[in-house]
Amino acid sequence: MELRHLRYFLAVAQERNVTRAAARIGISQPPLSQQIKELEQEIGTPLFVRTPHGVELTDAGQAFLQEAERVLGGAERARTMALRAARGEVGQLRVGFTGSAAFNPVVARTIRDFRRTHPQVLLTLEEVNTTRLLDGLSRQQLDAAFIRPGLTPIEGMALHRFPDESMKVALPSGHPLARQTTIRLAQLADEPFVLFPRTVGLSLFDEVINACRRAGFEPRIDQVAPQISSVVNLVAAELGLSVVPASICQVQVAGVHYVDIEGDAPVARLALASRETDRSAVVSHFTKLALSPPG
Incomplete structure (x- = not known):
């Protein structure tokens, strides 16, 4: 039994006439009658009885109609969901x-x-x-x-x-450089740095280190933060300063001041x-x- 058999059956059951049902689904009457006959043979009982004006459902046909409508409805819902998934609307x-x-x-x-x-x-x-x-x-x-x-x-x-996003220096608010409007990286040569592990932010870590080296010094990393989000709090605790993406400035922690970098500054990609x-x-x-x- 295939879905087309259920569709043929449903058309005949709704039209109560094989000829009208055949015209509705776009096939001729003899093939439709043959399909219904094969369906009845497969089920093992008549689904329709002939009348002077067409056909009527038997008790078996009435019972089969309910299940056929449920199965076809489920198939249509499955088709709709598949199309929606293909369009990226669900999933x-x-x-x-x-x-x-x-x-x-x-x-x-x-x-x-x-x-x-x-x-x-x-x-x-x-x-x-x-x-x-x-x-x-x-x-x-x-x-x-x-x-x-x-x-x-x-x-x-x-x-x-x-x-690319610019980076800024995060300093304890009481640090002398926090009063400047811009900072050159070279001014940080003797300062303790707070950075995150390279494994946490590989490209950010390398960008900061390489920018410091271009400025002529190797940064002194005194404190390693477990995550970049922890860096700002450690700066507030005056464990050192850091270089962070500009968007981190949204983290307004008391005791931390952000200053722009002048010249050859690192960027966050x-x-x-x-x-x-x-x-x-x-x-x-x-x-x-x-x-x-x-x-």
Whole structure:
């Protein structure tokens, strides 16, 4: 028994006439009659009885009608859901982001806009470092991730880069340099630094270290913070100063002052990563929202 048999049966049951049912579904009357006969043979009992004006359902036909309508309705719902999934209107999206990326406006805007425009897609979020995000993408545990990339391509990943973000010096408010409007990195040569581990923010860490080296010194790292979000609190505790993405300035902690960097300053790079082989409509919609101008 196939779905077409159920559709043929339903047309005859609704029209109560084989000729009208055949015209409705676009086939001639003899093949339709033959299909109904084969269906009755497969079931093992008549579904219709002939009348002077057409056909009527038997008791078996009435019972079969209810189930046929349910099955065809379910098939149509399944078809609709499949098409909606293909268009990215339903399904699941697993998005990752680094701790520092969470402060960049593009991340919050994209997540907010996606939830508004795709309310029936289950969106789950995960915050870990870039290395673990890339591993999650490779293992198909994540679908897209906001990462801090280096300058080289990442094998197997499609990277959609955003404009570089400037970085600032985070200082204890009582530090003499906190009164300046700008700071040259060379002025920090003898200062204690608070930084996050390279494994947590590989590209950010390297960017800061390389910028200091270009300024003529090797930064003295006196304190390592477990996460970049912890850096600001350690600066407030006067354990040292740090260099952080400008978006971190949203973290207004008492006792911390942010100052622009003059000259050859490090930058924070941000990209949305997904697998090159991923053809998911949901990922495509999320990417388009991330790359669209704010507004």
